[in-house]
Amino acid sequence: MGIVRVRFAPSPTGALHIGGVRTALFNWLFARHHKGTFILRIEDTDRSRSTEESIRIILEGMKWLGLDWDEGPYRQTDRMEIYREHVDRLLKEGKAYYCYCTPEELEARRKQALAAGRPPKYDRKCLGLKDPLAGRKPAVRFLSSDEGQTVVRDLIRGAVSFDNKQLDDLIILRSDGVPTYNFAVVVDDVTMKISHVIRGDDHLNNTPRQIQLYRALGYEPPEFAHLPMILGPDKTKLSKRHGATAVTEYEDMGYLPEALVNYLARLGWSAGDQEIFSRDELIEKFNLENVGKAAAVFNPEKLLWLNHHYIQQAETERLADLLLSLFKKDGTVRPGGEPDREWLKKLVGILKERSHTLLEMKQSALPFILDEIKIDEKAGAKHLTLDAAGLLQELAGRLKTIDPFVHAEIEKVFNTIVQERGVKLGKIAQPVRVALIGGTVSPGIYEVIEVMGKDKTLNRIEAALRLIGARS
RNA sequence: GGUCCCAUCGUCUAGCGGCCUAGGACGCUGGCCUCUCACGCCGGAAACACGGGUUCGAUCCCCGUUGGGACCA
Numbered sequence: 001m002g003i004v005r006v007r008f009a010p011s012p013t014g015a016l017h018i019g020g021v022r023t024a025l026f027n028w029l030f031a032r033h034h035k036g037t038f039i040l041r042i043e044d045t046d047r048s049r050s051t052e053e054s055i056r057i058i059l060e061g062m063k064w065l066g067l068d069w070d071e072g073p074y075r076q077t078d079r080m081e082i083y084r085e086h087v088d089r090l091l092k093e094g095k096a097y098y099c100y101c102t103p104e105e106l107e108a109r110r111k112q113a114l115a116a117g118r119p120p121k122y123d124r125k126c127l128g129l130k131d132p133l134a135g136r137k138p139a140v141r142f143l144s145s146d147e148g149q150t151v152v153r154d155l156i157r158g159a160v161s162f163d164n165k166q167l168d169d170l171i172i173l174r175s176d177g178v179p180t181y182n183f184a185v186v187v188d189d190v191t192m193k194i195s196h197v198i199r200g201d202d203h204l205n206n207t208p209r210q211i212q213l214y215r216a217l218g219y220e221p222p223e224f225a226h227l228p229m230i231l232g233p234d235k236t237k238l239s240k241r242h243g244a245t246a247v248t249e250y251e252d253m254g255y256l257p258e259a260l261v262n263y264l265a266r267l268g269w270s271a272g273d274q275e276i277f278s279r280d281e282l283i284e285k286f287n288l289e290n291v292g293k294a295a296a297v298f299n300p301e302k303l304l305w306l307n308h309h310y311i312q313q314a315e316t317e318r319l320a321d322l323l324l325s326l327f328k329k330d331g332t333v334r335p336g337g338e339p340d341r342e343w344l345k346k347l348v349g350i351l352k353e354r355s356h357t358l359l360e361m362k363q364s365a366l367p368f369i370l371d372e373i374k375i376d377e378k379a380g381a382k383h384l385t386l387d388a389a390g391l392l393q394e395l396a397g398r399l400k401t402i403d404p405f406v407h408a409e410i411e412k413v414f415n416t417i418v419q420e421r422g423v424k425l426g427k428i429a430q431p432v433r434v435a436l437i438g439g440t441v442s443p444g445i446y447e448v449i450e451v452m453g454k455d456k457t458l459n460r461i462e463a464a465l466r467l468i469g470a471r472s
Numbered sequence: 473g474g475u476c477c478c479a480u481c482g483u484c485u486a487g488c489g490g491c492c493u494a495g496g497a498c499g500c501u502g503g504c505c506u507c508u509c510a511c512g513c514c515g516g517a518a519a520c521a522c523g524g525g526u527u528c529g530a531u532c533c534c535c536g537u538u539g540g541g542a543c544c545a
Binding site: 110120157160161162163166167168200201202203204205206208226228229231233235236237263266267268269270272273274275276292293294295296297298299301302303304305306308312353354355356414424425426427428429430432433434439440441442443444445446 | 473474475476477478479482483484485486495496497498499506507508509510511512540541542543544545
């Protein structure tokens with residue numbers, strides 16, 4: 001393969017969307033695999049809908065996912081002269097013409113055509129016009145060919161042909177001087193020397209007109225690869241109404257970027273039976289040949305499973321940082337009141353196995369961080385009973401004397417009580433659990449006690465005993 | 473409506489004419505482990521949309537039907 005230059009070209013009209021990320025990822029992987037160049041281009045010609053904020057979100061999302069770009073971000077609004085020059089060239093060569101028709105006129109004629117059973121194609125009313133129409137600013141239309149076919153040679157779909165007579169003379173420059181999407185994209189891709197246009201399936205129908213534009217401009221079209229869409233559970237194009245679709249939402253929900261990358265990579269692409277890919281493996285194995293043709297339904301459960309996997313893989317150090325920043329964000333931990341780092345790592349250590357997201361981990365960490373806990377009513381009623389009180393009392397007494405307050409020693413205490421009293425471990429473990437964390441779900445009780453520490457443990461057992469006393 | 477695309481378990485997919493009584497993964501589910509919940513381990517149910525061809529032989533090739541999607545308006 002020659003020099004690979006690919007691009008991701010989002011419109012900054014909102015969040016960075018899952019579908020967009022997948023397109024970006026495939027472009028990025030393709031570039032990295034072929035040691036090519038990955039270019040970021042902001043398609044902001046729609047000034048009314050484009051915002052700076054949105055550009056910022058896109059750039060941050062790309063960084064979060066580790067999709068670094070080699071050139072750009074370019075902006076279409078900085079390139080207006082380039083489009084203008086290309087329009088002028090087509091005009092001069094008779095390959096484009098001014099059109100003075102207003103949107104209202106066009107709409108009316110289209111309806112007429114439809115009513116008369118004719119295809120609603122532009123009727124070329126302005127094609128032969130010699131003199132400008134006074135008082136009207138013209139748009140510029142591309143004079144497309146009526147005959148033959150335009151064949152898109154797509155790397156994923158093979159040859160797809162379109163009858164040229166289906167394509168009408170599309171507007172390339174609006175009357176306000178702004179180029180249309182199909183024109184700007186061609187000029188950009190050509191001037192940026194893009195070798196492979198890898199984009200969503202929804203653009204396949206645009207491709208024949210773009211190919212005609214390349215030719216009219218005297219350029220060789222690039223290679224094309226149209227990626228299958230990502231669908232929601234109802235099998236329509238994934239959109240906001242399907243729930244979380246913005247990258248930032250996944251970040252906020254406690255997903256790791258590598259989980260999202262791995263998940264998205266396998267959506268529409270595969271390498272045999274492999275499910276888990278490191279970033280380097282992805283780069284090494286990615287190819288367009290193994291990209292499928294059928295649209296794929298986005299499956300949050302599988303993403304959750306991958307996230308769990310990557311949380312297990314992640315360095316404790318990193319998870320501790322992430323957890324701490326979550327606590328700072330919601331005010332649980334105030335500046336200056338940070339917990340001891342080694343202790344936090346120990347906490348993460350006992351929590352990570354059962355956490356599918358960072359948010360879940362945060363939730364389980366709460367009883368360890370907070371000074372006060374609230375005891376779940378049902379759990380309290382069930383486990384903090386008069387029977388349990390005696391056991392808790394004894395446990396507290398024995399825990400007090402333990403010197404290295406560690407798992408092994410704590411376990412010994414439990415074993416002693418279990419043996420002497422002849423009760424099942426559960427009879428004592430559950431009440432303690434409820435006393436310490438307020439509910440019935442937690443890591444192993446010995447580790448919980450160790451991480452909780454002697455003071456907190458004894459205090460909470462006492463509080464539980466008072467609660468039992470007050471109740472009876 | 474016109475044009476184009478697509479079609480293997482609920483979902484993501486492997487399969488590129490015989491290796492398929494169709495493999496893996498998520499999810500679901502039975503069991504084991506167990507101080508709770510998980511994790512983990514072992515097992516299970518679950519698909520080639522339909523109809524024609526081509527071929528000694530079709531999940532795989534061709535045509536049609538059906539279904540879904542996208543784009544244009």
